[in-house]
Amino acid sequence: MTTRIAPFAPTAAEPALAHAPAFPADGFDVVTGAFSYSGSAIAATLERAGRRVRTLTGHPERAGSRSTVDVRPLDFDDVLGLARSLEGATTLYNTYWVRFARGAEDHERAVANLRSLFHAARQAGVERIVHVSITHPSISSPYGYFRGKAEAERALAEVGVPYAVLRPAILFGGDGVLLNNVAWLLRHLPVFAVGGRGDYRIRAIHVDDLAALAVAAGQERANAVVDAVGPERPTFLELVRQLRGAVGSRSVVVRVPGSLVPPVAGLLGLALRDVLLTGDEYRAMADGLADTTGPATGSIALSAWIDENADTLGRHYASELDRHFRRGRRRGRASSR
Numbered sequence: 138m139t140t141r142i143a144p145f146a147p148t149a150a151e152p153a154l155a156h157a158p159a160f161p162a163d164g165f166d167v168v169t170g171a172f173s174y175s176g177s178a179i180a181a182t183l184e185r186a187g188r189r190v191r192t193l194t195g196h197p198e199r200a201g202s203r204s205t206v207d208v209r210p211l212d213f214d215d216v217l218g219l220a221r222s223l224e225g226a227t228t229l230y231n232t233y234w235v236r237f238a239r240g241a242e243d244h245e246r247a248v249a250n251l252r253s254l255f256h257a258a259r260q261a262g263v264e265r266i267v268h269v270s271i272t273h274p275s276i277s278s279p280y281g282y283f284r285g286k287a288e289a290e291r292a293l294a295e296v297g298v299p300y301a302v303l304r305p306a307i308l309f310g311g312d313g314v315l316l317n318n319v320a321w322l323l324r325h326l327p328v329f330a331v332g333g334r335g336d337y338r339i340r341a342i343h344v345d346d347l348a349a350l351a352v353a354a355g356q357e358r359a360n361a362v363v364d365a366v367g368p369e370r371p372t373f374l375e376l377v378r379q380l381r382g383a384v385g386s387r388s389v390v391v392r393v394p395g396s397l398v399p400p401v402a403g404l405l406g407l408a409l410r411d412v413l414l415t416g417d418e419y420r421a422m423a424d425g426l427a428d429t430t431g432p433a434t435g436s437i438a439l440s441a442w443i444d445e446n447a448d449t450l451g452r453h454y455a456s457e458l459d460r461h462f463r464r465g466r467r468r469g470r471a472s473s474r
């Protein structure tokens with residue numbers, strides 16, 4: 138069953154806790170990846186609401202010098218340590234996932250890791266888990282990502298801690314990788330290939346809207362499953378054309394058979410020493426899994442955001458491998474707000 142959650146949006150005129158009757162007066166919350174992408178937005182939203190934040194992360198060195206976030210390791214081999222780090226926390230906000238298989242990290246391993254994390258949270262007495270998933274997870278999906286996400290949601294439901302699941306399709310804003318890198322390609326390549334007719338839709342949500350939804354979901358008590366989606370759902374071709382216009386690209390947008398996209402993305406990935414887009418990611422998007430038709434749960438319009446950030450979008454390439462698979466590398470700077 139899907140339940141709606143009103144996003145958490147304190148304003149200067151209305152103090153944060155006036156919106157947050159369920160927040161205990163003290164205590165803290167745990168956010169995975171508070172120095173990574175969506176985790177940093179969730180941590181910032183919590184801190185603005187007056188909450189103390191602890192993070193579980195594999196990248197403690199990314200904490201800024203003025204960070205007030207308490208840092209513990211995200212070490213799935215040490216379940217007792219995870220439980221100790223979670224002890225006393227009110228809510229666990231989980232963003233952990235592995236985007237694609239590489240080395241020992243794959244979706245099966247990510248599901249097993251999440252089982253450990255959820256059990257550690259129950260053992261530690263965490264009151265609620267807010268878990269970031271994906272639109273259209275399915276145990277019978279042909280795509281490992283979507284199958285794994287469905288298995289993770291099932292593991293969460295079985296663990297017995299009250300929960301909320303947020304299901305975004307694609308995130309934008311902050312220093313997100315995906316749209317930034319489409320803009321980067323449009324700035325640098327003479328030709329940009331769109332697979333098939335490019336008529337599959339993209340229902341993206343701003344990372345700050347996702348964070349507001351997550352924090353609101355942390356204050357509820359009932360179990361909830363919510364699509365985290367913004368107000369617009371352009372086709373991929375429309376999105377590419379808008380990005381092209383916004384960044385002043387002269388790249389020629391051509392439509393190519395969908396079967397060509399994974400090998401072309403693979404070759405570009407080799408040149409950039411990164412993984413741009415996996416075959417499964419392309420096929421899932423072309424199958425319509427990045428779209429939903431339900432009501433928007435985020436309010437920031439993708440088109441307005443692209444226009445506002447046209448100057449910075451795609452100026453720097455953002456490497457997924459540097460962020461998650463190459464130890465000691467700094468995060469590449471991507472876009473602005």
Ligand SMILES: NC(=O)c1ccc[n+]([C@@H]2O[C@H](COP(=O)([O-])OP(=O)(O)OC[C@H]3O[C@@H](n4cnc5c(N)ncnc54)[C@H](OP(=O)(O)O)[C@@H]3O)[C@@H](O)[C@H]2O)c1
Binds near residue numbers: 236306
């Ligand atoms: N980004 C999108 O467009 C998008 C779209 C749909 C759904 N989602 C979902 O939203 C959630 C958050 O995504 P995000 O883009 O915000 O993720 P992220 O910040 O890049 O990573 C989230 C967390 O996962 C950890 N992590 C990621 N890759 C890892 C790896 N290979 N090995 C070990 N740890 C790894 C990070 O660890 P560190 O703290 O060590 O960095 C961080 O704690 C995920 O569940 C994702 O499936 C994202």
